[in-house]
């Protein structure tokens with residue numbers, strides 16, 4: 001997909017943040033955000049950002065990246081469960097070797113480059129997850 005600079009500027013907040021809503025009646029988190037709580041039907045919701053540690057549930061590795069993504073191979077697509085909100089999201093893993101990946105491992109969100117548009121020079125970023133580093137290593 002080609003991006004104009006104007007469009008990228010308009011959408012910059014949604015690219016860099018993982019938005020959800022918390023229900024003020026049942027306290028559950030709805031992701032993706034909605035206007036009605038999918039658990040209790042309440043419209044009493046507050047917007048929150050999900051920037052939490054997560055546990056790895058499952059993953060798949062893409063070795064044959066499409067044009068424009070060759071520099072990012074292998075691309076590791078994962079489903080993770082956020083530790084506090086219990087929200088499950090589809091994301092990418094980064095800063096990890098394939099033989100280090102273990103189900104249930106603890107991950108943390110980081111902002112990482114996704115691609116670069118040659119025509120506009122726009123570098124696109126998104127939230128990816130990396131292993132939580134053991135302090136003192």
Ligand SMILES: [Zn+2]
Pocket residue numbers: 023024025026027028037038039040041042
């Ligand atoms: Zn609710």
